Amino acid sequence: MKIISKSDLVSLKRSVDQGTEAQRKSVQSIIEQVKLHGDRAVKEYTERFDKTALDSLQVTREEFEKAYEAMDGEFVEILQEAADNIRTFHEKQISHSWFDTSIDGTILGQKITPLDAVGVYVPGGTATYPSSVFMNVIPAQVAGVEKIVMVTPPGEDGKIPDGVLLAAHILGVENVYKVGGAQAIAALAYGTETISAVDKITGPGNVFVALAKREVFGDVDIDMIAGPSEITVLADDTALAPEIAADLLSQAEHDARSSSVLVTASEDLAEKVQTEVHHQLEDLPRADIARQSVEDYGMIIVCDTWDEAIETVNDIAPEHLEIITSDPFQHLGKIKHAGAIFLGPYSSEPVGDYFAGPNHVLPTNGTARFSSPLTVDDFVKKSSVISYSREALQTNADKIARFARLEGLEAHARAVESRKERWK
Amino acid sequence: MKIISKSDLVSLKRSVDQGTEAQRKSVQSIIEQVKLHGDRAVKEYTERFDKTALDSLQVTREEFEKAYEAMDGEFVEILQEAADNIRTFHEKQISHSWFDTSIDGTILGQKITPLDAVGVYVPGGTATYPSSVFMNVIPAQVAGVEKIVMVTPPGEDGKIPDGVLLAAHILGVENVYKVGGAQAIAALAYGTETISAVDKITGPGNVFVALAKREVFGDVDIDMIAGPSEITVLADDTALAPEIAADLLSQAEHDARSSSVLVTASEDLAEKVQTEVHHQLEDLPRADIARQSVEDYGMIIVCDTWDEAIETVNDIAPEHLEIITSDPFQHLGKIKHAGAIFLGPYSSEPVGDYFAGPNHVLPTNGTARFSSPLTVDDFVKKSSVISYSREALQTNADKIARFARLEGLEAHARAVESRKERWK
Numbered sequence: 001m002k003i004i005s006k007s008d009l010v011s012l013k014r015s016v017d018q019g020t021e022a023q024r025k026s027v028q029s030i031i032e033q034v035k036l037h038g039d040r041a042v043k044e045y046t047e048r049f050d051k052t053a054l055d056s057l058q059v060t061r062e063e064f065e066k067a068y069e070a071m072d073g074e075f076v077e078i079l080q081e082a083a084d085n086i087r088t089f090h091e092k093q094i095s096h097s098w099f100d101t102s103i104d105g106t107i108l109g110q111k112i113t114p115l116d117a118v119g120v121y122v123p124g125g126t127a128t129y130p131s132s133v134f135m136n137v138i139p140a141q142v143a144g145v146e147k148i149v150m151v152t153p154p155g156e157d158g159k160i161p162d163g164v165l166l167a168a169h170i171l172g173v174e175n176v177y178k179v180g181g182a183q184a185i186a187a188l189a190y191g192t193e194t195i196s197a198v199d200k201i202t203g204p205g206n207v208f209v210a211l212a213k214r215e216v217f218g219d220v221d222i223d224m225i226a227g228p229s230e231i232t233v234l235a236d237d238t239a240l241a242p243e244i245a246a247d248l249l250s251q252a253e254h255d256a257r258s259s260s261v262l263v264t265a266s267e268d269l270a271e272k273v274q275t276e277v278h279h280q281l282e283d284l285p286r287a288d289i290a291r292q293s294v295e296d297y298g299m300i301i302v303c304d305t306w307d308e309a310i311e312t313v314n315d316i317a318p319e320h321l322e323i324i325t326s327d328p329f330q331h332l333g334k335i336k337h338a339g340a341i342f343l344g345p346y347s348s349e350p351v352g353d354y355f356a357g358p359n360h361v362l363p364t365n366g367t368a369r370f371s372s373p374l375t376v377d378d379f380v381k382k383s384s385v386i387s388y389s390r391e392a393l394q395t396n397a398d399k400i401a402r403f404a405r406l407e408g409l410e411a412h413a414r415a416v417e418s419r420k421e422r423w424k
Numbered sequence: 425m426k427i428i429s430k431s432d433l434v435s436l437k438r439s440v441d442q443g444t445e446a447q448r449k450s451v452q453s454i455i456e457q458v459k460l461h462g463d464r465a466v467k468e469y470t471e472r473f474d475k476t477a478l479d480s481l482q483v484t485r486e487e488f489e490k491a492y493e494a495m496d497g498e499f500v501e502i503l504q505e506a507a508d509n510i511r512t513f514h515e516k517q518i519s520h521s522w523f524d525t526s527i528d529g530t531i532l533g534q535k536i537t538p539l540d541a542v543g544v545y546v547p548g549g550t551a552t553y554p555s556s557v558f559m560n561v562i563p564a565q566v567a568g569v570e571k572i573v574m575v576t577p578p579g580e581d582g583k584i585p586d587g588v589l590l591a592a593h594i595l596g597v598e599n600v601y602k603v604g605g606a607q608a609i610a611a612l613a614y615g616t617e618t619i620s621a622v623d624k625i626t627g628p629g630n631v632f633v634a635l636a637k638r639e640v641f642g643d644v645d646i647d648m649i650a651g652p653s654e655i656t657v658l659a660d661d662t663a664l665a666p667e668i669a670a671d672l673l674s675q676a677e678h679d680a681r682s683s684s685v686l687v688t689a690s691e692d693l694a695e696k697v698q699t700e701v702h703h704q705l706e707d708l709p710r711a712d713i714a715r716q717s718v719e720d721y722g723m724i725i726v727c728d729t730w731d732e733a734i735e736t737v738n739d740i741a742p743e744h745l746e747i748i749t750s751d752p753f754q755h756l757g758k759i760k761h762a763g764a765i766f767l768g769p770y771s772s773e774p775v776g777d778y779f780a781g782p783n784h785v786l787p788t789n790g791t792a793r794f795s796s797p798l799t800v801d802d803f804v805k806k807s808s809v810i811s812y813s814r815e816a817l818q819t820n821a822d823k824i825a826r827f828a829r830l831e832g833l834e835a836h837a838r839a840v841e842s843r844k845e846r847w848k
């Protein structure tokens with residue numbers, strides 16, 4: 001892991017997989033086929049890509065029950081507690097419809113309505129991600145979404161990992177389908193005989209999933225195109241090097257393209273953390289991935305001043321930011337761009353991945369400049385409400401008509417003028 | 425304007441201009457050139473597409489003042505009042521940072537931060553759109569965005585319409601540049617020597633602008649890809665046919681691809697409105713556009729029951745919905761999908777375009793199923809805040825570690841376990 005002084009830093013290396021032209025073409029063709037042939041196309045792609053031939057796409061009640069029985073009771077309780085914490089936090093995000101009345105009788109407001117139907121993509125592959133189920137489904141449930149459809153690629157044995165089924169079962173999600181990749185996104189966006197179309201698709205996936213989400217965006221809404229995981233730690237001399245190193249590695253182990261960065265004004269800390277990272281790397285199960293990640297995308301940036309350190313953090317706009325200093329809340333107001341901000345020595349980033357309550361779906365790749373964590377707001381939409389009064393119409397019709405005519409829109413002007421005349 | 429019974433309705437014709445492959449290629453090349461050559465490329469494209477050779481892209485103080493002097497004082501006051509109304513409404517949308525403390529010392533919350541810089545595209549062409557300036561700039565100002573950059577294409581005389589300059593001047597927007605099309609979007613997304621890069625781009629434009637916004641999306645945020653204007657009127661026998669016809673035409677005059685629809689359970693009303701539309705069309709200045717629009721995209725849908733009428737409205741998910749019935753608020757709770765809902769006989773749609781206060785930037789083409797009007801929320805982003813306490817860490821570290829290991833992420837588990845050990 002390189003140590004570099006801020007003055008020598010040109011820019012941070014980051015990775016976004018935009019996909020190749022061939023991948024994009026392939027995704028477009030998969031979407032087209034699923035639109036045309038529905039379940040038949042979905043099953044064919046599942047056989048081709050996931051190497052399993054399925055009679056039925058939907059997870060059965062028996063499969064849910066088996067997953068539940070396979071898991072030991074203590075772990076079920078942990079999952080349940082995590083789900084409760086996540087639900088409690090997200091319930092605080094609920095927005096309410098509001099309106100405002102004027103003395104002339106006019107009512108203006110904003111109506112909040114949950115989305116009708118949402119699709120959640122849960123990635124497959126070697127690992128199993130019950131936390132991803134929680135973080136995508138719970139905000140939708142809290143928002144009041146009635147129909148939640150989950151898709152996740154089956155293994156070659158045609159099965160879904162127990163952890164994922166259990167998480168879905170705990171949340172009461174019944175519509176779970178064994179389909180992944182671009183074909184899953186197409187099925188969610190346009191519907192098939194068994195999978196009903198949704199209004200929004202959330203959840204991370206591989207490059208084919210990301211390209212497919214981008215492709216269907218507009219016909220349905222999507223959450224965001226997630227890049228590799230990132231952490232930036234902002235620390236002073238009061239921070240302990242082993243803890244910083246452990247947290248940096250907790251992101252580095254996700255993906256060889258994950259980015260782990262320490263920003264500090266302390267050269268001493270920089271050196272200690274560098275040593276610790278290499279030391280702790282030695283016996284990590286995913287050491288190869290983590291080593292590649294810290295070599296290619298990891299960095300320790302030493303700043304001359306603390307102000308420069310803060311500025312560096314804002315330039316990075318990290319997905320996860322840890323502030324480990326003597327008085328971390330002092331700096332909170334200065335942080336402009338970060339997906340999630342972890343304050344103090346006890347707030348190790350994994351605390352937020354699974355358990356504390358806030359969402360772990362966060363903006364990556366600098367998009368914290370303009371994007372937010374996944375929240376309940378992402379599963380509702382607003383409608384403006386306008387009830388103009390007779391009095392307001394009389395007072396304002398001429399002004400509105402004049403404004404409309406300036407914009408060359410005569411029918412607009414007449415609509416209000418004729419009403420003023422009629423409702424004198 | 426066709427009358428059709430609900431049972432015969434297959435689907436509503438709607439229009440989205442996805443652009444041709446050639447247009448897409450052209451937009452990609454324009455963006456590339458602006459990235460490479462900055463102002464020089466911008467000026468070349470402006471000369472080619474807008475037929476004007478500009479020395480300086482930025483609108484000068486003198487130009488603002490001239491626009492101000494050219495406009496009569498009464499109209500300036502109308503604009504000012506509209507701006508005040510819009511600001512008052514949007515101020516009610518302000519979200520606040522919040523946090524919640526637990527008895528164990530943990531603090532969880534959500535920090536709201538305005539975007540640093542926003543670009544507003546104001547369309548040019550034959551008309552002048554001060555209302556578009558207001559509706560895009562005011563929410564950004566209310567959100568607390570520090571840097572607002574406006575772009576709009578110049579006429580062949582190298583000038584911007586007075587109404588647009590005046591609107592910008594009233595709002596105190598100083599950074600206004602004479603550039604339109606894909607080159608304007610590229611300049612906002614990536615910056616040039618004179619136009620600084622922004623974090624989000626809002627505002628409607630032609631197909632080149634829409635394609636360019638789609639292309640830069642991800643590097644910056646965008647509002648939405650707006651389609652042609654739409655209105656659906658839901659009315660019973662208490663509604664007056666001339667008013668409905670006038671409101672339908674106020675959308676139809678926007679664009680030959682605009683969609684104006686009446687949904688009712690009254691055959692009598694349907695026939696009266698049909699007659700009125702044709703009658704009022706006769707002497708409209710933009711009659712050609714409006715006629716084409718009502719012929720191609722207009723429709724009167726007669727339903728058997730009122731429930732069916734409500735269902736039809738939700739199926740359409742219109743940009744603008746008017747409810748003109750004996751007791752319109754009765755139906756508000758049943759409306760699930762609409763950009764803006766206008767209630768009662770005095771709430772003619774143009775009231776909302778210019779003056780009442782809510783935003784006129786609304787989801788089109790059925791995207792009200794999952795999209796919202798432009799609001800102050802679109803100009804802020806959230807960051808999760810997590811300050812875990814020592815006590816919470818001690819209580820929960822083992823659970824978090826176990827969860828992490830289920831997901832195969834050992835470094836995550838160690839980060840919390842080692843901390844638990846150290847802070848006993």
